[in-house]
Amino acid sequence: MRGSCRAVYRSVMGTGYLDSDDDIAALATPQGTGALAVTRIAGPGCVERLARVFSRPDVLRSAAGYAAVYGKVLDSALVPVDEVVAVVFRSPRSYTGQDGVDIMGHGGMASPARVMDALMAAGFRLALPGEFTFRAFASGRIDLARAEAVDELVRARTAEAQADALERLGGGLSRQLDELIGELVRLAAACELRLDYGEDEHPEDFAEALPALGAVRERCAELADSYAVGRLRDRGARVALAGKTNAGKSSLFNRLLKEERALVSAHPGTTRDYLEAELDLGGVPVVLVDTAGLRVTSDPVEEEGVRRTRLMAEGADLVVYVADGRHALDEDDYAVLAAHPGAVLVWNKIDDPEALSAPADWLPVSARDGTGERQLGAAIARALGASAGEARLRVASKRQHDALARARDALTDAERAFLDGEPLDAVAVDLAVALDALRGIGGKTGSEDVLEALFSNFCVGK
Ligand SMILES: Nc1nc2c(ncn2[C@@H]2O[C@H](COP(=O)(O)OP(=O)(O)OP(=O)(O)O)[C@@H](O)[C@H]2O)c(=O)[nH]1
Ligand SMILES: [Mg+2]
Known part of the structure; x- marks a missing residue:
């Protein structure tokens, strides 16, 4: 457990993340009907603790890493509650870095609940959101950028968002940041060296470093800019169809969804309550909203629908305005x-x-x-700013974006300070600010608030 993390524990939620000697348990699969449910446990004593409520305790105790052990989970009266396969992981070759077991039991509402009750009776503590991933971070197995990628991966709603997150989880972003940090360390050292010599002697020597500094600044700027697309893919967007009654909004809604969801009729004022549906437009998860047609009406119900349309349009990321092409605009x-x-x-x-x-x-x-359906999808994606460009690496977290923007700005200041002939001290300070910002992305200088905010938003069981 790293020192910087230990301090977090005390500030965060009473029991918690830094209590890494606890044996924790959580359901790692969604609740509901399904063939399997995976209950995940981790902690230094977790195998021994599970053995207390397992029908074949000795086989489990002696299992090597990656072994699958068949058996039954028992309640405190030693009555079987589920038949399972326990996959054992041995430290350090596990998700958290500690011993761990993924218990694969039957799905549904009842079996996983009974397994969890048995585990609680054996003294496991219910894991906090993201606690398994926190342990992986705290043990130094993954950095903060990769920990965030885990959460982004499980929440991804389109193939594109998933691919972006997978790239970050694979360490693509972390490696790129390490390169930039290495380059900045070299620049900072060159700067310090000049300071030691006394800058009056050869201040122009540092000028040789300027192109390298500019290249790092440029890369930070590119990564910061990739956030616009990354966020859209991650969070999605609300798109409202608006227009007069009978323009064909509901027909278009159905066409984009490829199903007859909304009522369509030649009778103006068909749609009153708005309808929402999710679809994937160019890799962006879009919530499409069909609304009541805009017109002056004496019907109080329809009037309320029109009022809601206006609210919908105001709250949307994008409005698609539909006109009936048989009539001129008015x-x-x-x-x-x-x-x-x-x-x-x-x-x-x-x-x-x-x-x-x-x-x-x-x-x-x-x-x-x-006709024009494909062009419309493309136009919506374009208007949302979702054209992905060639960038392979994208950031989807505001925290990462802000740090990259901070580094970019500090490096801009450093260049300007040098070109304005300011003392090299000023340049050195700017370089230090940029370095600090980039290191923070990996969690090397993570503050307690950042860690708390980050992990508490994870899914339980991750
Ligand atoms: N010819 C033709 N008719 C269309 C087209 N789109 C919609 N319509 C017809 O226009 C009428 C109104 O369509 P809706 O989709 O219900 O229109 P809307 O904008 O949702 O109308 P409200 O819900 O009343 O505001 C229906 O009779 C549709 O069949 C189209 O592309 N071509
Ligand atoms: Mg309609």
């Missing part, structure tokens, strides 16, 4: 569009012989026959 359309300057503009019903041609900037679409 001032009511323009009023809505003025309120949503970034809206994606859809000219619907172009299959209809009476349809007018789409004005400039409007996407010609037919919700009926699917």
Whole structure:
């Protein structure tokens, strides 16, 4: 257990993360019906403790790492509660770095609960959110960037977000940061050397280091910028379909979802309550919202629907404004569009012989026959800023983004200080700030608040 982590424990939630000698247990699979449920345990005494409630204690005790032991979990009256296969991990070759066991039992609501009761009776403590991963971090097995990647991986909702997180978990980001840190250490040493010599002698020597400094600054900036896409892929976006009654919003909603979810009819004012559904648009998990058509109405229920549409549109990351292409735009359309300057503009019903041609900037679409559907998906992804570019490494955590931005700014200051002829002391200070920021990403200089905030948001059982 590292010293910097030990202090965290006292500030965090009473019992907790730094109590690493405890044997902990948690259900690692979702609750509900399923073939299997995995209950995970870890801690220095966890195998011995499990043996107390296991039908074949000696086989379990003598199991080597990676061995699978068949047996039954027993309650305190030694009555079997489930038939399981226990996969044993031996320190340090385990997720946490400690001894651990993944107990594979039957799924469903009842079996895992009875196994957990038996474990609690044997003296296990229920694990805190992210506590297994915290132990992996505390034992030095993974750094903080990889610990975050674990959480991002299990929460990923699209293949793209999952691939990004997997790359970070594999250490892609950590290796890149180590390289940048190494480069900055070298630059800081060069700077110190000049300071030791007395900078009046050869201040220009440090000028040779400027291109390298600029390259590190550039890389920090690129990584910080990758957050916009990384966050979108991680969190997703809300996209609201808005427009007048009968424009074809619900038809478009169904088309994008590829199922007949929303009611469609020629009767204006069909949709009243809004509908939501999740879909994957260019790697971004999008919550698409179908809303009540905008019009002045004397029906109080429909009026409430219109009010909610306006709220939805205001709260959305993006508005897709749908117009009935058979009618010219009027001032009511323009009023809505003025309120949503970034809206994606859809000219619907172009299959209809009476349809007018789409004005400039409007996407010609037919919700009926699917014309323009692919272009619409691409336009939404583009408007969300989700075009991923070539970047292979992406950051998805605000903490990482902020640290990279801090490093970028400090390095910009360092370059400017040198070019302005300021004393090298000033440059050295800026380099130290940048180094500190980059080291913080891996958790090498992690503060207690950061660790607490980070791990307490994890899933239990991870
Ligand atoms: N020809 C043609 N008709 C369409 C198209 N899209 C929708 N319609 C028709 O337009 C009418 C209204 O469609 P909806 O999808 O219910 O329109 P809406 O915007 O959800 O309407 P409200 O919920 O009342 O605001 C229906 O009769 C649809 O069949 C299209 O692309 N082409
Ligand atoms: Mg509708």
